[in-house]
Amino acid sequence: MIRLTGLTKRFGGGPDVRTALDQVSFDVTGGEVVALLGLSGSGKSTLLAQLNGLQRPTSGTGTVLGTDLAGTGDAGLRELRRRIGFVFQQFHLVGRLTVLENVCTGALGSLRGPRLGLFTYPRAIRERALDGLERVGLAGHAFQRADTLSGGQQQRVAVARSLMQRPELLLADEPVASLDPESSAQIMRLLRDVADQGRLTVLCSLHQVDVALSWADRIIGLRQGRVVMDLATRDIDRAEVMRLYTEVGADPAVLPATVAPPTGTG
Numbered sequence: 001m002i003r004l005t006g007l008t009k010r011f012g013g014g015p016d017v018r019t020a021l022d023q024v025s026f027d028v029t030g031g032e033v034v035a036l037l038g039l040s041g042s043g044k045s046t047l048l049a050q051l052n053g054l055q056r057p058t059s060g061t062g063t064v065l066g067t068d069l070a071g072t073g074d075a076g077l078r079e080l081r082r083r084i085g086f087v088f089q090q091f092h093l094v095g096r097l098t099v100l101e102n103v104c105t106g107a108l109g110s111l112r113g114p115r116l117g118l119f120t121y122p123r124a125i126r127e128r129a130l131d132g133l134e135r136v137g138l139a140g141h142a143f144q145r146a147d148t149l150s151g152g153q154q155q156r157v158a159v160a161r162s163l164m165q166r167p168e169l170l171l172a173d174e175p176v177a178s179l180d181p182e183s184s185a186q187i188m189r190l191l192r193d194v195a196d197q198g199r200l201t202v203l204c205s206l207h208q209v210d211v212a213l214s215w216a217d218r219i220i221g222l223r224q225g226r227v228v229m230d231l232a233t234r235d236i237d238r239a240e241v242m243r244l245y246t247e248v249g250a251d252p253a254v255l256p257a258t259v260a261p262p263t264g265t266g
């Protein structure tokens with residue numbers, strides 16, 4: 001599903017060069033649910049942007065769903081992105097459109113030409129979008145303007161929209177950072193259900209250690225762009241994960257041993 005070997009990403013050059021990812025190596029197998037943890041600036045978003053081909057690595061190799069991240073052209077990377085769902089911290093819904101139409105936009109990658117208005121989408125797409133809303137518990141809000149929903153509801157719509165692509169891999173970048181604890185729990189349960197029912201692989205960056213521990217099969221911890229922790233959640237305790245945040249000045253090389261989780265953690 002995912003194989004990264006020595007993946008490095010640098011921004012800028014000369015004295016201002018910034019290494020966002022430093023020799024990142026790990027594999028993710030199908031159906032795994034992985035939380036990415038680390039301080040602000042540790043490289044989580046950059047890693048997700050590498051995985052969906054939005055940014056190219058500076059060095060190292062990476063393969064996602066069989067696509068070589070460094071060696072594939074722009075068209076090939078666009079094709080890869082059609083197979084990957086993405087959920088962001090900001091939901092990016094179009095506020096003036098109905099909830100249902102927002103979900104339909106998730107299918108645009110498989111349609112030709114732009115669509116303006118719900119009824120310009122094929123009926124099969126509208127039906128699938130409605131099923132998706134049912135799944136996230138919002139079918140009753142289908143014809144409401146998206147900007148009339150709460151933040152938690154909007155994020156559920158965003159999840160339904162991302163599933164319209166029938167993704168093989170779902171990447172989420174701090175999907176609950178702007179939500180209250182109850183809405184956060186709902187979204188994480190939803191992502192877990194979606195992963196379990198669809199045998200979907202999920203990688204999700206998070207700032208909430210407890211959410212990650214109760215939700216993920218595996219935790220990958222980053223510090224200054226390096227993987228310093230890679231453990232199955234069942235083999236890890238909270239104090240160990242907190243070291244990612246507390247030993248701020250520590251050299252990443254001396255942080256908790258990187259332990260590859262056993263295969264089949266999902």
Ligand SMILES: Nc1ncnc2c1ncn2[C@@H]1O[C@H](COP(=O)(O)OP(=O)(O)OP(=O)(O)O)[C@@H](O)[C@H]1O
Binds near residue numbers: 012043045046047
């Ligand atoms: N486009 C860019 N140009 C220059 N530097 C960048 C760029 N994107 C990220 N960086 C730098 O790379 C490092 C990693 O950033 P990244 O956004 O991946 O961290 P993060 O762990 O996702 O942080 P946060 O939790 O705050 O979202 C940071 O030092 C950041 O300033």
